[in-house]
Amino acid sequence: MANDYALTFSMVDVDGDGLISVTELSRLMEVLGQPLTPEAAAAAIRRMDNDGDGLISLDEFAAYLG
Template structure:
């Protein structure tokens, strides 16, 4: 299992505007940069899966929690 610093580095990479939150738009932009297709609905669903407080954004703690729970 990766340690939290690896998750923090990944989070910082996705958090394009460095506001400490990952939005659906940032998620979709990352998927497009990686050459993947991602609809607005898919991006919203991905954020919703990680978003624990229902504000539509993912914090570092939410991201770490999600990644830790879904480690293969």
């Protein structure tokens, strides 16, 4: 299932480290015309973050969207 979301994930993962950070999520939402406060972006990350590292992996991203 993760492969289904890999392209979208890579577009959000601007620095290419394999993880989506609060900063990357904030940038995406701003580009989409739906800016988030840093607090709202962090809360969104927490909802998807299964391992508690404060970042979103491709597997976590796919599990949340799938």
